[in-house]
Amino acid sequence: MAVLITLALVIITGTVAHRVTTPQDQLRLIDPGELTVATAARGDWRVGGVTVHIDGEGLVITEGHRTVWASPAGESFVTGADGDVTWDEHRGYFWPDVRLATQWGDQSIDAVRADGASVTIGGRLSGAENDIGYTLTVSARSGGGAVTEIEADGVAVVGLASARSRGAGVHGLGAQFAEFDLDGRLIPIVTREQGVGRGLQPLTYLADVTNGGAGGTELMTYAAWSTFVTDDLRGLSLDPDRPESHAFAIADTRDGDSVGLQVWAPRLRAELTAADSPAELITAQQSGAARPGLADWTQHGAIIGLQGGTDVVRAHVAELTAAGTDVSAVWLQDWTGQRTTSFGDRLWWTWQHDQQRYPGWADLVADLRKQGIRTTTYVNPFLTDAAAKPGAPVRNLWAEARDAGYLVRTGSGDPYELDQGGFSASLVDLTNADARQWFAQVIAEEVLADGVDGFMADFAEGLPFDAVLADGDARLLHNRWPGLWAETVAEACRIAEKPDCVTWFRSGSLGMSQDAALFWTGDQLVGFGAQDGLESALRGTLSAGVSGWPLVHSDIGGYTSINAVVHDYVRPDDLLERWAEYAAFGMVMRTHEGNRPRANAQVYETAQSRASFARMTRVFAALAPYREVVLEQALRSGLPAIRHGWLVHPGTAAAQVDTQFFLGDAVLVAPVLTSGADSVDVTFPPGRWVHLITGDTYEGDRTVTVSAPLGTPAVFARVDDPRTAELRQSVQRALR
Structure with a gap:
């Protein structure tokens, strides 16, 4: 998944040995007149x-x-x-x-x-x-x-x-x-x-x-x-x-x-x-829009991103649960097999269970289910030729779609094979009703088989503008493609008869939330930054929330890790903890190993990382009753679950701050967005505010520097809010 780039650089006397022209947007506008x-x-x-x-x-x-x-x-x-x-x-x-x-x-x-x-x-x-x-x-x-x-x-x-x-x-x-x-x-x-x-x-x-x-x-x-x-x-x-x-x-x-x-x-x-x-x-x-719900099982623990095969998954789940982690599901994106490219670990887009990597798959899913842990996987709207895969799966879905005329085509009528950085793949033509139904059936039979309860529905932003489609003009359908993908995914869940199927999307189009409930902010860098790190994930969530995506989350720890030779971009020591603190006060808590798992810190890696992560999952689970109210409001009204201060306290100084947020209208969260920091500036709306963990109180309508050591995120509620006592009790019980 993610951005398909290679940064295997050759640096010679401080310069890049090979350089290509950098394209840029060339935007021109009509000049308004009289x-x-x-x-x-x-x-x-x-x-x-x-x-x-x-x-x-x-x-x-x-x-x-x-x-x-x-x-x-x-x-x-x-x-x-x-x-x-x-x-x-x-x-x-x-x-x-x-x-x-x-x-x-x-x-x-x-x-x-x-x-x-x-x-x-x-x-x-x-x-x-x-x-x-x-x-x-x-x-x-x-x-x-x-x-x-x-x-x-x-x-x-x-x-x-x-x-x-x-x-x-x-x-x-x-x-x-x-x-x-x-x-x-x-x-x-x-x-x-x-x-x-x-x-x-x-x-x-x-x-x-x-x-x-x-x-x-x-x-x-x-x-x-x-x-x-x-x-x-x-x-x-x-x-x-x-x-x-x-x-x-x-x-x-x-x-x-x-x-x-x-x-x-x-x-x-x-x-x-x-x-x-x-x-x-x-x-x-947002009035008049029908929005699908979100399964209750997502609200009682974290969805843990794991890879590596049956034994590895069992071992990591055992380590995390022994540390007191509340686990609602595992997310096994490599269920279909893994290949190594210059960008990192990538998946085989053949959409069938890889029996060599995951022997005893059905038993694994069933055993996890007995522990109250659901299994989720991964799929996207591309197909790649399965003939090239070692231990090729039973079906070559790319060949099936090619022979049936179900693939997006070039002007010459051939399947449009798109470079994915180390391999090529073709899009299923989602404007073809038969192709869409066929692919939904494939997802229901292959991806959602053996008790799987959901998946990341990745990509959908890659339709070429010069593509030839069964129905319509690619120039009008490029931005529509994520919505067609969401319709296909929703149909797959219906075919599989899974009413509590959970899918999440990064690509979006106008009106898409009528078919999709859950979104994520894409592939952030493994860092804190406003350009492409934890802070950018918050920014994207706040913007998407007022645009029609009420339920948005992010990859805990970020995704993209690059060794750019001049600097190796890996997770800072405190990033996983800070991102987990941020996610614990969101609507869904999900980890990601990233594109270079072995080079980056993982929540299951050490006793300390397991313990700190477990504490935040317990906080997340403890807030389920409050989130249930927030979720109901989001689905009914379209109000985002994670809200900018502009939505909750307009006209105050808090309405001008992008580095904090409200979960619903009662809980104010100021995440630490700088590596190594042990405090954070909080702009309080009017009133008196109490820290849900420490019990300290703060006068509102001012900005205060609040202590926020690792494990003690800055999270508050108004003293006079009738929900505050219960929120404090829930959070403090979880942290005992």
Whole structure:
């Protein structure tokens, strides 16, 4: 899994011996122009509970006392252009090169028509050569707010600019790993590999020059989609049921007075919401979405990532349980076999039990189940030719899919074989209903066989933009692919008749949470950093939470470990403990050995690591009754379980801090995000706050440096909250 790069570097006199060109995003935007409004088009129109107001400055949509949406004053807010986007692709990384031809940046509003169900605004978009017609239709949205549809004649890209108060924060756009406030950025909306280093030097530089841009940037993510909310308490989300909503887009927050969204499609349909508080805004934006539940067995201990075969797994489970670890499941990603590549230990993507590595597999799963421990594994939407695998499995799924026409194809009609760094693989064509059903059946029969209760559903960000599909255009389906993968996985769980099947995803698309409950933040580096470590996992969780992913967790200890010669990136001594402290106050606690297990510290490795990890698993298990309430709220309302202070205490200093979070609305957690630190700065909201472990109390509405030695994470609740006494008792019992 993870980023497919090689950093076997040859350093000669301080320089890299071999260097390749580093690709970059080439983003170009339509220049907005002037807005003119005909006198006859000015006035007020009502549709449902929504009022559409047009004057010489532009368009404002209100609902009761709230402004649901407004155009930037006096400027064009609908634009269009002709042109194209070409893509540079390398092992799951995609870099767009945007070329604009004719631009239509000036806008007129000429006429308005209302029919009781909608208000339709008509006008012209003008450019240097000619002008074209457009329509903008406004209707009431079920659940509150409004829906607007924009269509322009003969454009390749359509733009919509939304007003905001000067400098009002912008949040969301998927699982973004920059600051929670995305103001001041040009953000490509494309799912892709997120990179290694992402600005951390020298790793990012080395990954770039040796692997064509694999270092990544702060705006690269496995999960990007066109939805955002602002500090003005307004939200915009493209309609997930429209194919064009999944098109490549560019969000522009550089102008402090607006948020621009330019979508590479001739039309867009956006849902517009407003509320009186951030939490109400997220609930309003997510209203109407059905969300699957999360099996109860995930809540009573950690999911332990292990590899190495039957005897190794049995031994590590025995060591951990003897140390007092609460184990809910094992996660055995190498169940299908393991191969070694230049990046580290990789898996055989043949999706059948490797009998040599795991003899007595069914007995292992059954024996663990008797101990109350579930078994989970791994699968992704790729297939690789099983003929190359030593001790080849009974079925060659790649050959079956090839012969049935179930694989994504090239322009010449051949299976699209994608370089995975040491081997090639092909995607199952998830637009082919027969292929999707076949693969769901394969997963049910092979992956979920013998009592397995779930799996990591990896990848799904790698569909090439030039792929040939059974149904549809890859340019509109690239960002949609994670959602199709989630539908396939959900169908596999239904076929297997496993209602408590648990699957988790790193790649995401708009509306995907209707088929998937649990997500993770991808493949962080084995470090603490904000660019690509523990802090970045927190950032991605907070951003994803306001974008429609209510349940997000991360790999405890990170995943990516690289020996870059100039520096060997392995887990610092305290990273596993600090990451476990962070995860103990999340919704799911899951470890990962990483891509270089033998080079990195593991939770089962020493008596000390087992003891410290066991303590945090007991804390996690003790909080299950509280998390049950948080989970119910998340599934019902769409509010994230892990919340930024902006959601819980808006208007306070705590609402401006990205390095702490709330589990639900009662528990405040300030994780240690620096190696070697034994204290952490905590910004308390108003009120008096009590440390759930030490019992120390702190006055709110201020920032305090709190002692946080290893094993004593900084976690608090309000003194006057009726849940606090029970939370304190639960945590302290777990730590005895």
